[in-house]
Amino acid sequence: MKIRVDIGIASLSKKEEEVCGDTSRIIEGKDSVTIILSDGLGSGIKASILSILSTQIAAGLLKRKLGLEQVFATIADTLPICKVRDIAYSTLSILKINYDGTAHLIEYDNPALILVRDNQLLKINKQQRMIAGKEVFESFFRIDVDDLLILVSDGVINAGVGGLFKLGLGRERLLENIFKRDLNSESAQAVTDKIIALTDACYLGKAGDDSTSIAIKGRIPRKVVLLTGPPADQKLDKIVVENFTGIQSWKKIVCGGATGNMLSRQTGREIEISLEYTDPSVPPVASIAGIDLVTEGILTLNKALERLQHYMEGNGLKKADDGASQLAQNLYLADEITFLMGTSTNPAHKEMMESLQLKPRPVVVGHLVNVLRDMGKEVNIETY
Amino acid sequence: MNDQKLKIEVCVGTSCHLMGSNLIIEYLERLSEKVKAQLDIKYISCMNNCSQGPQVKVGDCQLANATPELLNDRIERILLQ
Structure with missing residues (x-):
C-alpha cells in the first residue's frame, strides 16, 4: 500500500542561547522521504554548527542516492571527537520512509524513536551494530496510515532534570503524556508543538538543553x-x-x-x-x-x-x-x-x-x- | 425581486480580463448602494466572443469592447427611463 507522511517539527533553545544546537532536516525524494535529527554536543552556536554539519553531509549524500549505512559511515568518519569527553560531537537519527510503507532507521546516541499505532506503543526490533566504529541501532519496519512516529532529542527526555523531576521527564512519562492527551489523533505539527510545550513546562520556562521534537504521521497519498x-x-x-x-x-x-x-x-x-x-x-x-x-x-x-x-x-x-x-x-x-x-x-x-x-x-x-x-x-x- | 432588477453580466474570462473587465468590476463596486440595489450583477466565465472584450451584458443587450463609461451611459439610460 502506498503511503505518505506529514511531518511536524518544533524546537526549543537552551535558556539564554540565540540558536538551537539541534538540527532537523527533511529530504524528499521521488520514492521516499528521509528525516534527519542531529544534536550537536553542548549548546549554542557551536552545537548548532556541528549538528548542521552532520545533517548537511547527510542531505548531500542522500541526494546522490547513497544508502543510509554509507551516509552514516561518512558522517561518523568525518565527525570530530571531543577531546575532553571522548564522544562524538553530534548525535544522529536518520529515518528513511519509502512510499511503499517500509522504513529504515539508524540511531546513534539519540533517544529511541517512538512508534504509536492504534493508540498503542509498538515495539521496533532493533539490531545493535557497529558502523564506522560507532555503535548504532538499526531497524527495518513498516509504517501504516495513521501511525504516529516521534523523534526527540535528549533535551526532551531530560526536561526538568534536577528541578521538577529528579531524573528528568523521561521516556515513560513522555509516553504517558502522549496517550493521556490522545495526541495520536492530532496533526503532526500539533503533536510536536505540544511535546515542545510540555518540555518547556518541565524546564519551568528555562530550558536546560536544546530540545527538538519531530512528529511524523502516516496518511494515504493526496x-x-x-x-x-x-x-x-x-x-x-x-x-x-x-x-x-x-x-x-x-x-x-x-x-x-x-x-x-x-x-x-x-x-x-x-x-x-x-x-x-x-x-x-x-x-x-x-x-x-x-x-x-x-x-x-x-x-x-x-x-x-x-x-x-x-x-x-x-x-x-x-x-x-x-x-x-x-x-x-x-x-x-x-x-x-x-x-x-x-x-x-x-x-x-x-x-x-x-x-x-x-x-x-x-x-x-x-x-x-x-x-x-x-x-x-x-x-x-x-x-x- | 431579482426580476425587477437590471441584470448585468460581466465576462471575466482570460481575454476579457486582460482587456479590462477588472476595470468594469471596479466601476460596478464603486457605484452607490442605492444604484447597486437596482442591479443584479453576475460574472460569467466566458461569453464566447473573446476577440471583442470586455464583454458585458446589460439586460438583453450585449456590449462589446465595454468600458466603464460605456456601461455607465447604458445603466444611467435604463435606470432613468
Whole structure:
C-alpha cells in the first residue's frame, strides 16, 4: 500500500542561547522521504554548527542516492571527537520512509524513536551494530496510515532534570503524556508543538538543553486531478469529462472558463462565478458542485507557476484566496497530480499572450509539471 | 425581486480580463448602494466572443469592447427611463 507522511517539527533553545544546537532536516525524494535529527554536543552556536554539519553531509549524500549505512559511515568518519569527553560531537537519527510503507532507521546516541499505532506503543526490533566504529541501532519496519512516529532529542527526555523531576521527564512519562492527551489523533505539527510545550513546562520556562521534537504521521497519498482546456476534437468532450469525474481523488480542479463551461454542459451542473475579486491580477474563482476548485485558465496557471517557482527559490508559499494562490496551495499539498489537458486553442488569446509574454497552456503546464516533479511529486499528464 | 432588477453580466474570462473587465468590476463596486440595489450583477466565465472584450451584458443587450463609461451611459439610460 502506498503511503505518505506529514511531518511536524518544533524546537526549543537552551535558556539564554540565540540558536538551537539541534538540527532537523527533511529530504524528499521521488520514492521516499528521509528525516534527519542531529544534536550537536553542548549548546549554542557551536552545537548548532556541528549538528548542521552532520545533517548537511547527510542531505548531500542522500541526494546522490547513497544508502543510509554509507551516509552514516561518512558522517561518523568525518565527525570530530571531543577531546575532553571522548564522544562524538553530534548525535544522529536518520529515518528513511519509502512510499511503499517500509522504513529504515539508524540511531546513534539519540533517544529511541517512538512508534504509536492504534493508540498503542509498538515495539521496533532493533539490531545493535557497529558502523564506522560507532555503535548504532538499526531497524527495518513498516509504517501504516495513521501511525504516529516521534523523534526527540535528549533535551526532551531530560526536561526538568534536577528541578521538577529528579531524573528528568523521561521516556515513560513522555509516553504517558502522549496517550493521556490522545495526541495520536492530532496533526503532526500539533503533536510536536505540544511535546515542545510540555518540555518547556518541565524546564519551568528555562530550558536546560536544546530540545527538538519531530512528529511524523502516516496518511494515504493526496491525489489531485486537474482538468484544463477543452479537447481539440469536441466529440471528445464527454469522454474527457467522464474520465475527469470518474478518477478517485483528494481534490478535483478545473482551470479555464471554456473548460468549466464544457464540464457544466456535460454534467448539467451549474457554474457560478464568485463576486470576490481578491487579487485584481487574477480572475475570480467559480464553483461547480462536486468540484473543489474552479479557476480561469491561462492567467491563473501562469500565476500559480510563479508562486510555486518563488517557493522553490526558498521563499514561503503565499496563502491567499485568489485562484492562483488556491491552485498553488492545492498542488503544493498534493502527492500525486494528474493533468488532463485539452489541446484546443482560443485564437483570441494568441496575440494577447504573445504581447504580454504569457506562456500558452501546453508550455505553462509543462513548466508546472517540471516544478512539481522537482518538489518530489508524482505527476502524470494526459493530452486530448 | 431579482426580476425587477437590471441584470448585468460581466465576462471575466482570460481575454476579457486582460482587456479590462477588472476595470468594469471596479466601476460596478464603486457605484452607490442605492444604484447597486437596482442591479443584479453576475460574472460569467466566458461569453464566447473573446476577440471583442470586455464583454458585458446589460439586460438583453450585449456590449462589446465595454468600458466603464460605456456601461455607465447604458445603466444611467435604463435606470432613468
